[in-house]
């Protein structure tokens with residue numbers, strides 16, 4: 556948008572502006588236009604004006620920044636070329652429908668999320684609203700104002716909050732909420748596709764003694780080291796490891812039968828029992844062990860995902876009851 560009282564567009568646009576404000580006296584008109592232009596130029600939204608063919612007639616500096624080009628280059632361009640393929644057709648359709656109608660009723664579309672393809676090929680996620688400029692005469696033509704609200708920061712924050720909502724802060728593994736959600740969806744897939752689904756619950760042995768002897772800070776470090784081992788032994792990307800409770804972990808293994816699940820549990824068991832804690836100042840010979848319980852859903856053995864958890868839990872209890880540092884399978 557220009558800084559003066561005339562709008563910097565093609566053919567006689569300043570006259571059009573006058574028509575919009577024809578009821579105002581000249582000094583008041585000039586003042587009003589200057590204030591509006593200033594506001595539009597400094598507003599924290601990208602604002603652009605297009606004609607009914609979708610050609611950019613005017614835009615403020617922020618809109619130019621969002622489109623990734625200079626105002627001079629953008630004026631005269633079809634704005635559709637800056638819309639990502641996924642939404643371009645929608646807007647072409649809306650505008651061509653609107654421009655075909657005799658009455659040119661009010662067009663109000665959005666805010667709707669769009670992906671702007673910038674001139675340098677990068678993308679910008681934004682909310683876009685389109686509104687027809689009401690009250691224009693035949694001379695002013697049919698103009699539409701687009702308002703772009705940048706969503707980049709908002710999206711970044713949202714994805715960080717989402718990550719936190721699904722992550723256990725201490726270990727970086729999935730948290731209990733993520734585990735429950737994942738188990739639900741894996742359960743449904745397993746029933747639908749008639750595929751096995753295994754669940755392992757892993758509990759650190761005598762962890763209270765560890766804390767009592769070495770302190771909670773070292774206890775936290777121990778849990779982090781154990782979590783890392785469990786994560787490293789996940790066989791595929793669709794498996795997840797989660798912190799189930801205090802010193803308890805769970806592993807979901809979709810499309811994995813009890814035989815394969817036992818193999819993975821065995822590797823985890825072996826690796827944890829050989830972990831050294833010398834790096835956190837504990838005696839070089841000190842070791843921790845875990846007990847594990849495994850259950851597998853196959854051919855309708857368990858009625859619900861809760862029943863699968865109960866079965867793995869019961870197997871873990873057997874491991875504890877039989878002396879710890881062992882793996883038990885649900886019967």
Ligand SMILES: Nc1nc2c(ncn2[C@@H]2O[C@H](COP(=O)(O)OP(=O)(O)OP(=O)(O)O)[C@@H](O)[C@H]2O)c(=O)[nH]1
Nearest residue numbers: 758759760761762763764766771772774775801802
């Ligand atoms: N350092 C630390 N300790 C935790 C955390 N969460 C739970 N704990 C401790 O884990 C210990 C669990 O103790 P118990 O449930 O008695 O189990 P255990 O001593 O491991 O004994 P068994 O499971 O029967 O072998 C408690 O002392 C908790 O304080 C944590 O985030 N950090």
